[in-house]
Amino acid sequence: MNNVVAPVPHGVTDPMLSHPVLIRRIIWENDDTFTLTLDMGDWAGPFKFLPGQFNMVYVFGVGEAAISISSDPHKTGLLDHTIHRVGTVTTSLAQKKRGDVIGLRGPYGSSWPIDAAKGKDVCIISGGIGLAPLRPVVYTLARQRDLYKRIIVLYGGRSPLDLLYRVELEKWANENNIETLVTVDRGDTSWKGHIGVVTGLFNYIKLDARETVAYVCGPEIMMKYTVDELERRGVPSDHVFLSMERNLKCAVGFCGHCQFGPTFICKEGPVYPLPKIRPLMERKEL
Amino acid sequence: MHTEDLTTTLQQHPFLAGFSEEHMKTLLGCASNVRFMENATIFREGEIANTFYLVRSGRVALEIDFPGRGAMRIQTVGPGEVLGWSWLISPYRWHFTAVAAVETRAIALDGECLRNKCESDSGFGYDVLLRLAQVMESRLEATRLQLLDMYGLITSEVRK
Numbered sequence A: 001m002n003n004v005v006a007p008v009p010h011g012v013t014d015p016m017l018s019h020p021v022l023i024r025r026i027i028w029e030n031d032d033t034f035t036l037t038l039d040m041g042d043w044a045g046p047f048k049f050l051p052g053q054f055n056m057v058y059v060f061g062v063g064e065a066a067i068s069i070s071s072d073p074h075k076t077g078l079l080d081h082t083i084h085r086v087g088t089v090t091t092s093l094a095q096k097k098r099g100d101v102i103g104l105r106g107p108y109g110s111s112w113p114i115d116a117a118k119g120k121d122v123c124i125i126s127g128g129i130g131l132a133p134l135r136p137v138v139y140t141l142a143r144q145r146d147l148y149k150r151i152i153v154l155y156g157g158r159s160p161l162d163l164l165y166r167v168e169l170e171k172w173a174n175e176n177n178i179e180t181l182v183t184v185d186r187g188d189t190s191w192k193g194h195i196g197v198v199t200g201l202f203n204y205i206k207l208d209a210r211e212t213v214a215y216v217c218g219p220e221i222m223m224k225y226t227v228d229e230l231e232r233r234g235v236p237s238d239h240v241f242l243s244m245e246r247n248l249k250c251a252v253g254f255c256g257h258c259q260f261g262p263t264f265i266c267k268e269g270p271v272y273p274l275p276k277i278r279p280l281m282e283r284k285e286l
Numbered sequence B: 001m002h003t004e005d006l007t008t009t010l011q012q013h014p015f016l017a018g019f020s021e022e023h024m025k026t027l028l029g030c031a032s033n034v035r036f037m038e039n040a041t042i043f044r045e046g047e048i049a050n051t052f053y054l055v056r057s058g059r060v061a062l063e064i065d066f067p068g069r070g071a072m073r074i075q076t077v078g079p080g081e082v083l084g085w086s087w088l089i090s091p092y093r094w095h096f097t098a099v100a101a102v103e104t105r106a107i108a109l110d111g112e113c114l115r116n117k118c119e120s121d122s123g124f125g126y127d128v129l130l131r132l133a134q135v136m137e138s139r140l141e142a143t144r145l146q147l148l149d150m151y152g153l154i155t156s157e158v159r160k
Helices: A088-094 A128-143 A166-175 A198-204 A220-232 A274-281 B003-012 B021-028 B111-120 B122-147
Strands: A019-030 A033-039 A054-059 A063-068 A078-084 A101-108 A121-127 A151-157 A179-184 A212-217 A240-243 A271-273 B031-036 B041-043 B051-066 B070-077 B097-110
Touching: A019 A078, A033 A088, A033 A101, A054 A078, A054 A088, A063 A078, A063 A088, A078 A088, A078 A128, A121 A128, A121 A198, A121 A220, A128 A151, A128 A166, A128 A212, A128 A240, A151 A166, A151 A198, A166 A179, A179 A198, A198 A220, A198 B122, A212 A220, A220 A240, A220 A274, A220 B122, A240 A274, A271 A274, B003 B021, B003 B031, B003 B097, B021 B111, B021 B122, B031 B051, B041 B051, B051 B111, B070 B097, B070 B122, B097 B111, B111 B122
Parallel strands: A121 A151, A121 A212, A151 A179, A212 A240
Antiparallel strands: A019 A033, A019 A101, A033 A078, A054 A063, A054 A101, A240 A271, B031 B097, B041 B097, B051 B070, B051 B097
16 A cells, blocks of 8 residues: 555644644634634744645644635735534634634645646636635636636525625626626525526536636535536536545544545545546445 | 517527527517516516516526515526526416516517417427426426525534
């Protein structure tokens, strides 16, 4: 067996060792999702990450949770994690205040292959909190906007109030020449935007399928239907990349909790090229 | 708008892609251009359904009145899509209320006119029904996904 253990993250000597970091800011994106901005302190220099990677966030005495990094990889010093309050660790994180200290180790996992999109159209499809791991991609693409043709962001949420980064979504469209289409499952009469599933937004964009690279992140059921739609529209499967989420425990390939078929998500994922996991997505047992 | 312009507009609508010239001529007699200002009600739940719309621009919201909570928007229909098929199915009553979420332009096809032509020309009728069936199939699939409330789904796998 070759290289079972995931590579040691950049700038880290012991991959199981958490570093203390300070909570600089907490922004509630909606009723149950918040963004922690962390002050990396002395660790700011050596800590480098790529879009799509995650950290293990540690609440002392409570436990760890794997959380994607959602900030701009080119900005050092501060780091964002957008977190959905769903369990013990994330509920505990939600109760933290500015100035509190938490533990952090990482970054782990594979990243979105941004170079694969150079000279092509980029279509980013996300649902719910799935926009968080794709946000660093948008920052990176916007920073080198001329290297890509069209950049399209399709984003689906439960309701208008559940949407993440609402101000930024507008900014991306207005300032960065990014085609941003947002849809919700339901809305009240004040909502003028799209209502329906995220795959329905494909009806409003004309994809140059062969020249499009797609990055997809959201609930697995949403990704499954999105992949079907991309295939129906002729996007080559090796141009499609997905981020998977499973029970990430050790993050370094020791424990096996995140096993997904023959792969460990912490080691080979969370970002996979579609051909690698397409057969696994059809398997009910997985 | 002249008949010639309307024909071009009809030909450009994705719902009619590949429609034969003969069928297009049949359809033309039932068609007219319409425009709805933002917040205009296009039809109301329970009213007689006698129009089929091919949306050209803008966005139409389908609403259900939710007692105690007011109107809930459950779907929008945009450029290139179609609005309403209750004109085809007895008792020809709308099941939703449709409101222009933004200024909207569409081609309105008279439902009774269309029904009569479908009955008198079975080839035309089959073509229209086949296209509508495809729309219904994709809307049904989308509705099933919406019913899953997938953004609220948290599996035990990731509950931390």
